Amino acid sequence: MKYGIKELKNEVQLWKEEMSEKFQYDPKVYMPDDSEIVWTFDTKEKLNQWVCTSDSDNKDGFSHCDLTLSKNKKGLFSGFLDCRVPKDGQIKESGYCNIRCLRARKSFKRDSFFDWQMFTHLILRIRGDGRSYMLNLTTTGYFDVMWHDIYNYILFTRGGPYWQVAKIPFSKFFLSSKGRIQDKQDPIPLDKITNIGITCAGKTPGPFQLEIDYIGVHFDGNHTEEFAYEMYNVPSFIVGV
């Protein structure tokens, strides 16, 4: 009961802020070369906004992973990727670890979206170990076929002790669903993004680590590409089936 009242207080506070913003109507205007840092990994509370899972949690394998605070007060996504396949006759390949942020929320725990329509690039300041990771921008739709819509791109890490700023344009993200690239592609709807995630997977077993300083969005005035992949008209019963 006490916990409920505390939560109610917080939610009402949030709601008040939302209403005041709505009536003030002073939206942020972004100029070219502006960045907005959306997630930092300074404190444990911020790390609690991320969920860390691996295939062992889904009984699909034996990898384990963790999202912890490193010595430099940065987020450290590390673990061990194990590509052994559990012998249950159904799984063909195994070995994945994933971190994903909690869904964007409005007051009173209502599901919301991240609105990044002003921006052109996703930026991450990371220090990886040379492996490549997969970035997942989930855009869960209303209908069940769209529940697993994820826009992906690969995050290549240099490895080594130097920090790296990866700047990936949103136009390069391609649509996939349940792990399969879709035939009919569309540019990412930037006002419908629900989660962001980073996956470590592959056929090379071993330890992995990715230190993350911040994840943000960037507006690059010179970027004119709308979508990197072709959107031809294709025969309807052959493609997308």
Place this chain on the structure above:
Amino acid sequence: MLYYSTIGPMKSFRPSRSIVTVVHSLWYLGVKRIKSPTALSFIRVKLNRNYNQHYCLHCQPSVVIQIQNFCTTNWVKQNEKGGGSTVKSLTLREEVFQREESRNKKTFITALESYEKRDRLRRGHVEFIYSALKFMEEFGVHKDLAVYKKLLEIFPKGKFIAKNMFQVEFMHYPKQQQCGIDVLDQMESFGVMPDSEVKEILINTFGKQSHVFRKYGRMMYWMPKFKNITPFPLPDPLPKDPLELAKLALRRISVDLQTEISEWNAEELEDSLDKTWIVGSQSPLQRQLLEQHPDDQAVYIEGSFIVWLRQMAVSYFIMRANPKKYPAKEEDLDDVSNITLTMFDHHPESKELMLEPSIHEQEDGTILAMCATGTSSRDSLLSWIRFLQHTNPCLKKIPVVFTLKSPSKELVTVAVNEQESSIAESQEGCKKIPTRDKLSNVSSNEDSSSRTPSKDIADR
């Protein structure tokens, strides 16, 4: 009527008792009279046609072995000459591959060709292809396009091509098409890009409307797009020599374009214990930073960190100094208490100028040099410092502290899949899930399997 015997799982159709007894007796008669197993298996195939549909189309060959009692096509007729007459015996299809003494491309292709020659009608080709797929990695041919083409050519040509739209829609010959899809899937997961010859084989085998061909189309659309997107390209294939790998790794890690990669050998030093190669990287800027480093403050050697070059892990060490703290001068631009009146010839205070911090000065430390050695031992690092002292004489005075994670204590162990040597073992193995028992110690992956794409993408 024979097909609807009570052996099959069809429960809806119940033939009358008399028919059942007749059929049963015929079957038992058959069992009793015919002794050679091949003929019996032929009868079984006729009676148990329904079982084919109970194959899990996505199942592993290990499950196929489980139902091998009914799956007659897993057994292969072998002619063995003994005592002047040929003895026909049965061997498990997988043994065709397990029996080969050496595991290489030549023996794999011999096994494929022996199957092709033995049976003109290509009985059980789907099961054979699945067992071949399973053994490809073991034979080291999993990234060889020519071998995949040979595998796809095992499919009989022309038979599976759909002739009307209903066949297209209902996945004509689904088991064979699924097998074809699985071959292409394995190609994709190992990053092998098909070519136009594969296209011809697929058109001749399955037709342009088939699901296999659609998968080929998807592969040919997406794989070229992702082949060269990496901003850190590496040679293909990667060199196997650890020295070359270390050089590649250090070049990749070093951000400064002026970095010089030097190669030394500890044999040149008399008092070194480990006679190994040492590869070091340092740029002129780092040398300058080291000269500016005060003599009383220590410099730390940290390691061993891992950098992955596709599927090879290289461990490297860094020489790090404590981070330089720049004074943070916060100016309040809105402060109007002390404005300089430039119109009355008052000059504003000259602000402190400083050089922009270099790339090596990071927030957790200044990186002064990096190295990789053959043994990654403390002694080899000592030798590295001795070599560095030639170009950085200040290192003779600066105290050097080793803060190493000793690699021998933190060996990374990866359990390797046990070989399924017999049917009985494999049947039990199917039920067990292997625990995290360390079966083999591997400190760096040395096999040449390429990285799989995560989620259907060729990751190069």
